Amino acid sequence: MTAAARPGKPVPPGGVVGILGGGQLGRMIALAAAPLGYRCAVLTPEEDSPASQVAWHTIVAPYDDAAALARLADLADVVTLEFENVPAQAVAALAARVPTAPDERVLAVTQDRLKEKTLAREAGLATVAFAAVGRGDLTAMRETVGFPAILKTRRMGYDGKGQRRVDTPEEAERACRDLGDSLIAEAVCPFEMELSVIAARSPGGEIRAFDAVENVHENHILRTTRAPARIAETVRAEAQAAACRLAGRLSLVGLLAVEFFWSPEAGLLVNEMAPRPHNSGHWTIEACRTSQFEQLVRAVCGLPLGDPARRHDATMTNLLGAEADDWAEPVADPDMHLHLYGKAEVREGRKMGHVTRLLPLGAHIADGNG
Structure with a gap:
């Protein structure tokens, strides 16, 4: 930790934000x-990672490397993460030396689907029916969830x-x-729409939420996001309030993204x-007005949270595999913004x-297509 920051005090511009993970989010x-005047130090196992190409400093080492964690703690005034499945022990080791956000208490919940x-x-929020499944014992699954169902590992797993x-x-x-032995069974949920909301929380407890958005997945990978979601204002407010x-409840500092299923029959169900x-x-x-990434920096550094209000409607499309080679159209269109x-x-x-x-504000609601 540098002299610029002390535990419990805001990290002023000029400080160093440590990041666990070197991917595109980092x-x-x-x-x-x-x-905002901050430098970033990244700890990642990858050589030439996406984050290392733009970060001030990169440490290439496994997440459980004690010397690497100590080096990051020496460099950083606060440490955050770009994905939640870093070893909780690594976060705890960092937290003993430098503020971490989110901390290991949050990860203990968000790394475990059953605890989520x-x-x-x-x-007081609704979810699909679920049950723990341990060592192949299907008793609780039969009684609470039934069939068909989705069996998931409680830890790890994405896309x-x-x-x-x-x-x-x-x-x-x-x-x-x-x-494996530690699973969660979830009831199959017919839904009309997948939604998500990102909320930010500061060390002082200030919370701001971005608009609810509509997500389309293909082969379990996010394909497009439409902002805002084409839902009633009551559903939008309910989703934001839930996030x-x-x-x-987590006393989280940073961002929390909450995914929901929604249908007129079932209402809003927390998924992940x-x-x-x-x-x-x-x-x-x-x-x-403020991006999710700036909002994260503001939150973990103890700055006032920014205004998350939309200035535009928008459609985000992921570029998968060789699709990234088709960059000519977006760079020629002033309404399209390319990120490689x-x-x-x-x-x-x-x-x-x-x-x-x-798109202009209101365009998604007006045309219904995006």
Whole structure:
């Protein structure tokens, strides 16, 4: 920790924000921190990571490398993260030396799908029916969830990894053998729309939420985000309030992205949450007064939160694999904003960048298509 900051005090411009993770989210955090006068130090296992290309300093080492963690703590005034599945022990080791946001208490919940669902229920929010499944014991699953169901690993897994649909007890038994001993079973939920809201919370408890957005996934990977979602104002307000309530229950500092299922019949159901910037919030860079990335920097550094209000409607589209080669159209269109992440290896389905198209306020609601 530098002399510029002390525990419990705001980190002034000129300070250093440490980032666990070197992917595109870390890259965009660093890009947002620079105009506010902050430098970023990144700890990542990857050589030539997207974040390292724009960060002030990069430490290439595993997340559980004690010497690397100590070096990051020496450099940084506060440490945040770009993905939630870093080892909790690493965050705890950092927290003993430098403020971390979010801290290991938040990760203990958000790294475990069962604890996430339980937190939502305890906060008075609706979810699909769920049950813990341990060591292949399907008793609670049969009684609470039934079939069909989705079996998921409680920890790790993203973009559809670590989960399987099961329609019979026999399929569930096979899935348990493949997925492991610590699982959660969730009822299959017919839904009309997938929504998400990103809320920011400061150390002093100030909470601001971005607008609710509408997400479309293909093969379990986010394809497009439409901002704002085409939903009633009552549903929009309910989703924003739910995200703010969860951020408060966690006493989180930073960002909390909350994903929901919605249908007229079932209403709003909490699905998953992540204590970091979220793919469905990339549209905020151009379309909001304050982006999700700037808001994160403000929150973890103890600055007043920015105004999350929309200045435009927007559609964000992920560029997967070789689609990033088709950059000519977006760079020629003044209403399109291209972001390429600097990843050297192109793989099918890999997020290589995104494009945000700006539209006049109200355009999505007016045309119904986006």
